[in-house]
Amino acid sequence: MPWTKIAxxxxxxxxxxxxxxxxxxxSYRDAILEATRSCMETDENxxxxxxxxxxxxxxxxxxxxxxxxxxxxxxxxxPLAENxxxxxxxxxxxxxxxxxxxxxxxxxxxxxxxxxxxxxxKWSYMFGGNASVPLTIRAIxxxxxxxxxxxxxxxxxxxxxxxxxxxxxxxxxYDAKGLLISSLYxxxxxxxxxxxWLYDMTGPLPAEMYRVPIGKANLIxxxxxxxxxxxxxxxxxxxxxxxxxxxxxxxxEVIDLRTIKPLDIELIRSSVQKTGRLVVADTAWKEFGVSxxxxxxxxxxxxxxxxxxxxxxxxxxxxxxxxxxxxxxxVFYHGPEDIxxxxxxxxxxx
Amino acid sequence: MSTKSxxxxxxxxxxxxxxxxxxxxxxxxxxxxxxxxxxxxLYPEQEMKCPVHLCIGQxxxxxxxxxxxxxxxxxxxxxxxxxxxxxxxxxxxVLFAEFYGRTTGCSKGKGGSMHIIDTSQGILGTSAIVGGxxxxxxxxxxxxxxxxxxxxxxxxxxxxAFDEGxxxxxxxxxSLKKLPVVFxxxxxxxxxxxxxxxxxxxxxxxxxxxxxxxxxxxVDGNNVVEVYKAADQAVKLARxxxxxxxxxxxxxxxxxxVGPDVDYEKGARTEEELIYWxxxxxxxxxxxxxxxxxxxxxxxxxxxxxxxxTELDEALSFAIKSPYPKPEALYEDLYNI
Numbered sequence: 268m269p270w271t272k273i274a275x276x277x278x279x280x281x282x283x284x285x286x287x288x289x290x291x292x293x294s295y296r297d298a299i300l301e302a303t304r305s306c307m308e309t310d311e312n313x314x315x316x317x318x319x320x321x322x323x324x325x326x327x328x329x330x331x332x333x334x335x336x337x338x339x340x341x342x343x344x345x346p347l348a349e350n351x352x353x354x355x356x357x358x359x360x361x362x363x364x365x366x367x368x369x370x371x372x373x374x375x376x377x378x379x380x381x382x383x384x385x386x387x388x389k390w391s392y393m394f395g396g397n398a399s400v401p402l403t404i405r406a407i408x409x410x411x412x413x414x415x416x417x418x419x420x421x422x423x424x425x426x427x428x429x430x431x432x433x434x435x436x437x438x439x440x441y442d443a444k445g446l447l448i449s450s451l452y453x454x455x456x457x458x459x460x461x462x463x464w465l466y467d468m469t470g471p472l473p474a475e476m477y478r479v480p481i482g483k484a485n486l487i488x489x490x491x492x493x494x495x496x497x498x499x500x501x502x503x504x505x506x507x508x509x510x511x512x513x514x515x516x517x518x519x520e521v522i523d524l525r526t527i528k529p530l531d532i533e534l535i536r537s538s539v540q541k542t543g544r545l546v547v548a549d550t551a552w553k554e555f556g557v558s559x560x561x562x563x564x565x566x567x568x569x570x571x572x573x574x575x576x577x578x579x580x581x582x583x584x585x586x587x588x589x590x591x592x593x594x595x596x597x598v599f600y601h602g603p604e605d606i607x608x609x610x611x612x613x614x615x616x617x
Numbered sequence: 618m619s620t621k622s623x624x625x626x627x628x629x630x631x632x633x634x635x636x637x638x639x640x641x642x643x644x645x646x647x648x649x650x651x652x653x654x655x656x657x658x659l660y661p662e663q664e665m666k667c668p669v670h671l672c673i674g675q676x677x678x679x680x681x682x683x684x685x686x687x688x689x690x691x692x693x694x695x696x697x698x699x700x701x702x703x704x705x706x707x708x709x710x711v712l713f714a715e716f717y718g719r720t721t722g723c724s725k726g727k728g729g730s731m732h733i734i735d736t737s738q739g740i741l742g743t744s745a746i747v748g749g750x751x752x753x754x755x756x757x758x759x760x761x762x763x764x765x766x767x768x769x770x771x772x773x774x775x776x777x778a779f780d781e782g783x784x785x786x787x788x789x790x791x792s793l794k795k796l797p798v799v800f801x802x803x804x805x806x807x808x809x810x811x812x813x814x815x816x817x818x819x820x821x822x823x824x825x826x827x828x829x830x831x832x833x834x835x836v837d838g839n840n841v842v843e844v845y846k847a848a849d850q851a852v853k854l855a856r857x858x859x860x861x862x863x864x865x866x867x868x869x870x871x872x873x874x875v876g877p878d879v880d881y882e883k884g885a886r887t888e889e890e891l892i893y894w895x896x897x898x899x900x901x902x903x904x905x906x907x908x909x910x911x912x913x914x915x916x917x918x919x920x921x922x923x924x925x926x927t928e929l930d931e932a933l934s935f936a937i938k939s940p941y942p943k944p945e946a947l948y949e950d951l952y953n954i
Contacts, residue, residue: 314763340763346793351752351786358756358770361741362691364763366756381783385746386753394734394742395725396950431951454953 293472295465298440299329299405302447303367305476307337310365313451314341316356317369317405326369327407327466349375353382353404357456360402361390365451370406373460374417376426387456388431403450407461408550410500411596416588421551423498426458427528427560433457433481434527436550438502440470442525445479453481460527462500462550484531486538490518493544493610496535496561498524501548501582501601508606517614527557532564536571543576544613548606553583577617580609622893624902630842631910638684640913642841644921645680646900649700651925652709655933656699656716657877664937665716667729670697674839674871677899678803679704681844682771682864685852691739691757691770693750696731697803697870698743701773706738709932719939726942727950739768747808748774748781751800755787758796758861769855771799777808779822788863792829795860799851802865803838809874810885823865831861838866839899869894 293301306313314337315330321344325331334342345352349370356366370376376383383404390398409419427434433455437443443461450457487502488509497505502523509519520538524531539545545565547558558581565571565579582601590599631639653671660669672679675697683704686692694701699712707723715722716730723733731745741757744750754772761768778784779802791798802822806813813820826833832854836843844866851862871891873880881888907913 343759343794346786346790348786348790351755351783351790354749354752354783354787355756355759355790358693358741358753358758359760359763360756361753362757362760364760381746381749382752386744386749390742391953392950393724393728393732395722395727396953397724397734397736398742399953401953433952 290471291474292469293440295440295443295468296328298443298472299447299461300331301472302444302451303330304333304336306365306448306451307333307341309476312363313365313367314343315367315369316343316345316352318345318347318371320344320369326371327463330369349378350382353379354386356402357382357387357390357400360400361398365401366403367451368402368404370404372418373406373408373422374420376404376406376422383426383432383456384429388429391455392431399454400456401454402456403447403453403459404456405459405461407463408499409463410600413591413593414589415591419589421460421499421549423458423460423527424551424556427557431456432528434460435481435525436460436499436527437525438465438497438499438523440468440472442479442485442523444472445477446481446525448476449478449481452478457481460499464500468503479525482526482529482531484525484534485523486520486534487523488519488521490520490542492518492542493546493613494520494522494538494542495546495548495606495610496522496524497548498527498557499550501550501606504601504603505548505606507603508610511603511607512610517610519610530560530564535561535564536568539565539571540574543574544617545575545579546606546609546613547579547581547583548601549581549583551584552586553581554586556583558583577613580613582606582609622897624837624840624897624899626840626842626903626906628910630846631906631912634842634845636912639907640917642680642684642845643900643903643907643913643918645684645704646676646841646903647921648925648928649676649679649703650900651922651929652699652703652712655929657872660877665730666718667716667731668875669716669730669877670875671872671877672697672700672870674894674899675803675805675868676700677841677844677903678801678838678866678868679773681841682773682799682801682848684845685848686739686769686771689739690768691741691754692772693741693754693757693770694743694773695747695750695775695778696743696745697775698733698773699730702733702735702740702743705740707733707735707740709928710935711735713932713936714939717936717939718941719936720942720946721935721939725946725950748778748783750774751778751784752787754798755791755796758791758798759794761797762794767856769797769799769852771801773801773803775808776802776804776806776813776817776822778802780808780816788826788831788861789829791861792831795858797855797858798861799848799855800861800863801848802863804865804867805870806867807870807874807886810880823863826863831863833863833865835865835867838868839897839902841899841903869897871895
């Protein structure tokens with residue numbers, strides 16, 4: 268499949284897409300559903316557990332119809348007991364199953380922090396590698412329409428902080444499928460964080476099973492002036508911004524981070540060494556966030572530090588919970604124009 | 618505490634259980650007791666550099682429950698888990714090696730006394746977060762349901778865990794799905810130094826099972842035969858698809874919450890209470906019943922401790938002669954390949 272090869276070679280998604288009109292396309296939502304279904308068909312140890320996974324809505328369509336194919340033994344509705352159910356999924360994983368635990372909202376994850384952080388994350392290490400927890404936890408970030416403070420959070424940083432967890436955040440349908448398959452076949456707990464606003468996004472989506480490696484970022488646009496490292500929904504905005512900036516003669520290199528943990532340190536550093544300027548666009552809060560970690564990685568490495576021509580800039584959320592009023596939401600959230608401003612500032616200050 | 622003052626074994630019960638099983642129950646309890654007492658003896662040397670939560674006084678529960686389990690049945694336990702591990706089949710060698718921080722320990726020296734594992738015996742780990750292991754046993758039960766492998770899962774937890782929300786979340790799900798799980802609450806009446814009556818409104822743990830449509834049984838946890846019979850019933854129910862049970866076994870921990878010392882000296886509990894419970898010793902009372910009832914010969918009983926002392930010596934020698942982890946081991950085992 269040409270697309271698989273292309274992705275592996277880290278070519279520009281947008282360009283490839285436009286030059287390959289025959290490539291199969293699908294939505295981010297389809298990608299998640301297809302990955303789940305394919306894994307369940309291929310491996311009887313894979314099962315789905317979560318609040319409403321068997322209902323008509325099927326978690327915004329991402330689990331729709333699975334109940335009809337696989338039945339209630341493998342598509343299991345859950346009580347509203349996030350911590351307990353996370354432990355149940357973990358126990359099943361310890362017994363050799365590959366559970367896919369689904370949360371409608373990222374915001375429900377803090378309820379299960381004990382089982383994720385104190386248990387799943389530590390079980391391999393704490394027992395000297397004598398246990399493995401092949402558990403995938405999906406959770407969805409919301410945004411806008413007054414979702415407010417408890418239905419819109421991006422919590423990747425707190426999970427990335429715990430040793431033993433892996434955290435992925437696909438930004439395209441292609442990666443949504445490939446990363447979910449990789450997560451389900453990983454022998455460790457993986458937090459698979461989705462963005463609600465990407466659900467209708469369409470893009471190349473091969474029909475076959477394929478994996479996108481966990482721990483590898485994707486260089487999706489080459490440029491010599493500024494490196495933009497973007498996460499999840501910010502990837503599309505970064506590409507838009509890069510397009511606009513290109514018209515002004517600023518050539519941006521865009522990296523879709525894809526995996527928060529383990530971070531693709533090598534790609535981040537090599538790109539910054541090339542461009543000398545760094546902008547990070549995150550869906551989460553700026554303070555103590557993933558963007559801070561990326562800046563630190565640049566500063567801690569002699570060659571990267573030396574290559575920096577000016578201050579790095581973060582496009583990330585201000586240190587307040589999400590407001591409801593659309594007027595305040597506009598101030599709170601960032602768009603492509605904020606990335607453009609950041610890049611211009613990075614260039615001017617260099 | 619409403620537990621009766623004597624530990625009585627009915628002749629009918631003793632006659633109904635095969636002699637081999639009775640002897641094994643006794644031997645397992647004594648192995649646990651002598652293992653823990655060896656820790657008490659050696660701990661002051663400060664060579665076992667990890668916190669130890671001893672289960673002296675509570676041995677009958679581990680022994681009575683695990684005698685009903687098969688090797689591949691699953692078990693999850695807690696920070697006070699030495700006894701559960703020994704009863705389920707972990708070797709004393711890898712336990713001591715773990716406590717001494719050696720690479721040959723059951724967790725390669727990364728877990729310490731609170732984190733023991735032996736997957737070959739169905740022991741999937743122990744959590745030092747109160748209640749943390751409970752949902753895992755429900756998860757292994759769910760796995761058995763999906764795979765139809767007829768395994769039973771057992772989880773041991775204390776009365777402190779009954780305070781935790783995760784118990785209710787887990788028990789509800791196990792009962793909802795009729796999963797093959799046996800919940801064993803070792804009620805020793807204290808969470809660290811906090812009395813059950815200062816934490817719980819009714820102090821009727823076993824009765825709570827009814828709210829979830831599952832059976833609950835309260836037994837004398839110092840009477841290994843009572844525990845054995847209750848667990849036999851619960852394990853059979855689980856294995857036959859009848860769903861979970863909650864066994865509350867009342868007992869008492871002779872030592873402090875952590876460490877080898879008694880804690881009445883610190884004023885944490887009273888000496889009278891300890892004396893009362895030491896008279897209810899699960900090991901000695903059972904030995905007396907076996908001896909006086911003529912069920913096991915004195916000769917056989919007398920030979921058991923020596924065999925255990927030999928086992929302990931060999932285990933300790935293995936542990937102390939084992940190498941420490943190399944510095945690079947710090948970075949190993951984070952992820953499972």
